[in-house]
Amino acid sequence: GAVVSQHPSRVICKSGTSVKIECRSLDFQATTMFWYRQFPKKSLMLMATSNEGSKATYEQGVEKDKFLINHASLTLSTLTVTSAHPEDSSFYICSATPLAGYNEQFFGPGTRLTVL
Amino acid sequence: SQQGEEDPQALSIQEGENATMNCSYKTSINNLQWYRQNSGRGLVHLILIRSNEREKHSGRLRVTLDTSKKSSSLLITASRAADTASYFCATANTGRRALTFGSGTRLQVQP
Numbered sequence: 001g002a003v004v005s006q007h008p009s010r011v012i013c014k015s016g017t018s019v020k021i022e023c024r025s026l027d028f029q030a031t032t033m034f035w036y037r038q039f040p041k042k043s044l045m046l047m048a049t050s051n052e053g054s055k056a057t058y059e060q061g062v063e064k065d066k067f068l069i070n071h072a073s074l075t076l077s078t079l080t081v082t083s084a085h086p087e088d089s090s091f092y093i094c095s096a097t098p099l100a101g102y103n104e105q106f107f108g109p110g111t112r113l114t115v116l
Numbered sequence: 117s118q119q120g121e122e123d124p125q126a127l128s129i130q131e132g133e134n135a136t137m138n139c140s141y142k143t144s145i146n147n148l149q150w151y152r153q154n155s156g157r158g159l160v161h162l163i164l165i166r167s168n169e170r171e172k173h174s175g176r177l178r179v180t181l182d183t184s185k186k187s188s189s190l191l192i193t194a195s196r197a198a199d200t201a202s203y204f205c206a207t208a209n210t211g212r213r214a215l216t217f218g219s220g221t222r223l224q225v226q227p
Contacts, residue, residue, distance in 0.1 A: 006158075032213060034214050034215070036217075042219075042220075043217045043218060043219050043220050044204070044206075044215075044217045046214050046215070046216070049213070093158060093159065095215075097213070104149055104164050105215060106161070107151075107160075107161075108158055109157060109158035110156075110157065110158045
C-alpha cells in the first residue's frame, strides 16, 4: 500500500522557537496533502489542505501565520509551527492520497510536539 | 459542528465477543471510511464504503451505511486483544476531499 512518512516523530522544544515537520509520500505523488491536529484522547481536526505549487487552504480558526505550510514538490509538504508555545503541544498528523477524487487517504505516523 | 458523533465513546469486551461501533454524520457524503489508531500512533485505514453501498465486509469487519439516517456501524467479530485501539469514522463530504472525523470509540478487548 501507499506509504506516508513524517519526520521527526517526536520533538521537544522551548517556547518561542520554530519547529518544522515534514510529510513525505514515499511511493506515490500527491498533489494534495492534509494536515491534522489531535489532542490527547480526542479526534483529528483538519488544520489545512496543502496544495502542490499553490497556497495552502486553512480551516477556520487556524492561524496561517502561525502554522506555515509549504508544498514544494509532489512528494513533500512541510508544516512549520512558528514561535511555538505550550498550547501548541499536540500530535500532528499528515495524510495524502495518490488518486484524484474521493478515496482512502494514507496517514503518516504522526509527530508528537511538546513545547516547554 | 465539524465532527460527527460516535458511540459508544468507550467499549470494553472480552476476547471472542463482537464489538459494534456506531457513527453519525451531518452532511451529504461521497464515502465513509473507518480507521484504527493505536495509542500515540498514526491511523490505519480499515475499510471504505461508498454512498451508494449499504454493506461491506473485509475479514472480521462488517460495515453498514444508512444514508437516509446519516449513520454507519462497524462490527468487529470474534474480537482479539490485538484489536484494542481507538476506532474513528471519517466522511469524505461532497465537494471536499479532506476527511471529517468522528469523535472515536476506544475499544478495549480483555484477554
